[in-house]
Amino acid sequence: MIKNIKTLQWLGDTDGCLRLIDQRKLPTECVCIDCQMTEDLFSAIKTLAVRGAPAIGVAAAYGICLAAKQIQNNTALSNAVELINKQADYLASSRPTAVNLFWATDRMKSCAVKFVAGNPKTTVKHLKNALLAEAQKIEAEDIEMCRQIGTNGEPLIPGSGAILTHCNAGALATAGMGTALAPLFEAHRIGKRLEVYVDETRPLLQGARLTAWELMQAGIDATLICDNMAGELMRQGKIGAVIVGADRIAANGDTANKIGTYSLSVLAKAHSVPFYIAAPSSTFDLKISAGSEIPIEQRNGDEVRGFGGMQAAPAEIAVYNPAFDITPAQNISAIITEKGIIKPVGRQTITAILTQT
Ligand code: MRU
Numbered sequence: 195m196i197k198n199i200k201t202l203q204w205l206g207d208t209d210g211c212l213r214l215i216d217q218r219k220l221p222t223e224c225v226c227i228d229c230q231m232t233e234d235l236f237s238a239i240k241t242l243a244v245r246g247a248p249a250i251g252v253a254a255a256y257g258i259c260l261a262a263k264q265i266q267n268n269t270a271l272s273n274a275v276e277l278i279n280k281q282a283d284y285l286a287s288s289r290p291t292a293v294n295l296f297w298a299t300d301r302m303k304s305c306a307v308k309f310v311a312g313n314p315k316t317t318v319k320h321l322k323n324a325l326l327a328e329a330q331k332i333e334a335e336d337i338e339m340c341r342q343i344g345t346n347g348e349p350l351i352p353g354s355g356a357i358l359t360h361c362n363a364g365a366l367a368t369a370g371m372g373t374a375l376a377p378l379f380e381a382h383r384i385g386k387r388l389e390v391y392v393d394e395t396r397p398l399l400q401g402a403r404l405t406a407w408e409l410m411q412a413g414i415d416a417t418l419i420c421d422n423m424a425g426e427l428m429r430q431g432k433i434g435a436v437i438v439g440a441d442r443i444a445a446n447g448d449t450a451n452k453i454g455t456y457s458l459s460v461l462a463k464a465h466s467v468p469f470y471i472a473a474p475s476s477t478f479d480l481k482i483s484a485g486s487e488i489p490i491e492q493r494n495g496d497e498v499r500g501f502g503g504m505q506a507a508p509a510e511i512a513v514y515n516p517a518f519d520i521t522p523a524q525n526i527s528a529i530i531t532e533k534g535i536i537k538p539v540g541r542q543t544i545t546a547i548l549t550q551t
Pocket of ligand 1: 242248360362451
């Protein structure tokens with residue numbers, strides 16, 4: 195896990211700002227940006243300066259504190275709540291797939307409504323304090339969920355055979371130690387021998403740029419591969435398990451994650467390799483019955499035509515660029531959550547684990 199580096203950090207009191215590691219610049223530069231206004235955060239989420247479902251959720255929670263900061267202390271409370279709702283909806287429109295974004299903005303909206311309803315004589319200043327406390331709570335919960343996913347997932351890390359991961363579901367994608375990478379960090383911490391293959395994850399190279407960097411910082415033996423090399427490694431018997439994160443999990447266990455995850459799950463099934471999803475309860479969307487209902491973000495074709503300003507294809511070539519795909523529940527061996535392991539993956543087992551206290 196990256197030491198002394200915070201993916202996101204609220205600086206100051208209710209008039210503070212949100213500091214983010216600018217993930218667009220990694221691994222060649224590790225620099226931060228400070229978001230002072232909701233517009234700054236909207237753009238940071240949209241352009242992937244902050245990314246990964248849990249990190250987007252925590253950042254959006256603090257985004258509501260940025261919205262509150264703009265409200266004059268003499269504003270009527272009803273107007274303040276209306277403004278917060280509007281800004282929450284604005285932030286929620288930045289990306290469509292990761293449910294943590296909507297989970298966090300809904301929770302902040304309901305915090306504002308409940309606080310005002312429960313304290314009718316309150317002030318805008320107190321409302322701002324309540325919102326900051328709620329965002330800090332969301333961040334603390336995310337850190338704890340990651341830690342627990344690490345503890346619950348570590349026993350699934352096989353003693354032999356390498357682990358394959360896709361995209362980045364590490365500390366950079368959360369407020370804590372990550373989701374898919376958390377069991378690896380925990381296994382490493384207790385001295386388990388580990389070998390990890392990292393899919394580069396075209397088009398935006400979250401695996402090559404972020405996961406490779408994180409694993410190297412942690413001193414874990416990591417090897418980078420192009421996405422199309424995973425099948426050959428499995429054919430050679432080198433992969434003991436695949437472990438990835440999630441952006442949204444439907445009630446039946448169908449899972450949206452970075453484009454390429456579905457193909458990996460098919461390969462894993464064909465080679466009898468266990469395929470694990472690691473995700474906190476905030477990534478489940480039980481209102482959605484199956485994966486086909488999950489909205490998939492379509493991104494700009496230029497991300498596929500080249501990378502980092504380098505053109506790699508004819509400028510006018512048509513491009514298909516979905517950011518995520520859906521892995522059907524039947525391809526998933528287990529889902530590792532902070533509440534326990536969901537296995538087999540299905541409606542009943544999901545409800546049983548998620549509703550336990
Ligand atoms: O487009 P991104 O980089 O936000 O996509 C991120 C992923 O797909 C991650 O695997 C997922 O959000 C889980 S992060 C713990």
